[in-house]
Amino acid sequence: SPPTCKPTSFPLPQHTCSYPPEPYIVLPTAGKGLGVFARHDLPPGTIILRETPILTIHPPPFKKGTGYPMPAISSAVRTEFSKLPPSSQTDILHLHHHAFPGEFDKGDGWTDVLGYIFRTNAYNTGTDIGLFPRIARINHSCQPNAAYVWNERERKRVVYASRAIRAGEEISDSYIPLLIPREERKKRLERYGFQCSCEACLLRGKKGRESDERRVEISTIFKELEAYNTTISSSQTVNKEEEKKAIDAAKRSLRLLSLLEKEQLADYYARAYKAVAVTHARVRDWETASVWANKGFERRVMEDAGSAWTVEMAELTGRFIEEWKRSMGAGTV
Ligand SMILES: C[S@@+](CC[C@H](N)C(=O)[O-])C[C@H]1O[C@@H](n2cnc3c(N)ncnc32)[C@H](O)[C@@H]1O
Numbered sequence: 001s002p003p004t005c006k007p008t009s010f011p012l013p014q015h016t017c018s019y020p021p022e023p024y025i026v027l028p029t030a031g032k033g034l035g036v037f038a039r040h041d042l043p044p045g046t047i048i049l050r051e052t053p054i055l056t057i058h059p060p061p062f063k064k065g066t067g068y069p070m071p072a073i074s075s076a077v078r079t080e081f082s083k084l085p086p087s088s089q090t091d092i093l094h095l096h097h098h099a100f101p102g103e104f105d106k107g108d109g110w111t112d113v114l115g116y117i118f119r120t121n122a123y124n125t126g127t128d129i130g131l132f133p134r135i136a137r138i139n140h141s142c143q144p145n146a147a148y149v150w151n152e153r154e155r156k157r158v159v160y161a162s163r164a165i166r167a168g169e170e171i172s173d174s175y176i177p178l179l180i181p182r183e184e185r186k187k188r189l190e191r192y193g194f195q196c197s198c199e200a201c202l203l204r205g206k207k208g209r210e211s212d213e214r215r216v217e218i219s220t221i222f223k224e225l226e227a228y229n230t231t232i233s234s235s236q237t238v239n240k241e242e243e244k245k246a247i248d249a250a251k252r253s254l255r256l257l258s259l260l261e262k263e264q265l266a267d268y269y270a271r272a273y274k275a276v277a278v279t280h281a282r283v284r285d286w287e288t289a290s291v292w293a294n295k296g297f298e299r300r301v302m303e304d305a306g307s308a309w310t311v312e313m314a315e316l317t318g319r320f321i322e323e324w325k326r327s328m329g330a331g332t333v
Helices: 070-082 086-093 109-121 182-192 205-228 240-263 266-282 286-303 308-327
Strands: 024-028 034-038 047-051 055-057 123-125 128-131 146-151 156-161 170-173
Touching (some): 055 070, 070 109, 086 109, 109 128, 156 170, 156 286, 205 240, 266 286
Antiparallel strands (some): 034 170, 047 156, 055 128
16 A cells, blocks of 8 residues: 655654655565565556756767777766765665676776666766666566656656556566567676566567567568658648558558557557557548547657657647548538
């Protein structure tokens, strides 16, 4: 049951609650270190955490294959760390870190621990990379129930429930792109020092292959549809071939939805809803286009009400509804 605000041992102004009613609690897990758990049922869209980075660095150039060079990362982190107050330094030093066997013996040893902490916990902050000590306690899943967005205006990372989360359930997000097969995901997770044991990663044999195929197909359909959906105009004249292409694209967008739902990849729903809306606008099915544009808008709003994506979906929804009304003859004399 959700915790109640207990009376404090000293009087607070206007008897305010002594702690914010956070929707999560950090607890030890079985085999994953600490983890973040829902204190009560969290409907999709519930904001779980909003956090400003405690430390950021401007990343050195990324090297394909080997990633960011660790010595440069460590040195940048050490510089920023030294500017922080002791309480923030303690928060950072308490974070979990993973180092590969032998890394500590290679010379830099413990002086590099900040680099390993950073490698294990950091997230992007727009153009930089930063540490968020509370968000850092969220464990990974390849079928996560929470998603995140970087809010540039507030300079905060926002984590929200992307699916319904039950009270007591562990909250998970993803450290890696998810539209790749299990073996590739496994490789990408190596730097964090664990093997994912989410439902998707535990599938074996035929079921495992089918899940991999679905993820690759989702990625292919996104690429196809996003390349195709660059322009839409209600008054466009189309020849037979173009019309057929448009019908196929609308069908593919519905397949995309069903694949995403099967894989429960809610992180990608907003992107898919836009693809469904725009492909249906191209075949002048304004009702479907309006409904899915509005769903996309609702998803984007829950991430960040003021983002360019939210504004775009609001505009598309308005436009498609106008076309829908026109197609029904509404507004004509
Ligand atoms: C960003 S931290 C997450 C919080 C961490 N569990 C802690 O105790 O602070 C990343 C580390 O958590 C652990 N971890 C995260 N997701 C995991 C998972 N799905 N299975 C096992 N360990 C996981 C790994 O040790 C990883 O290096």
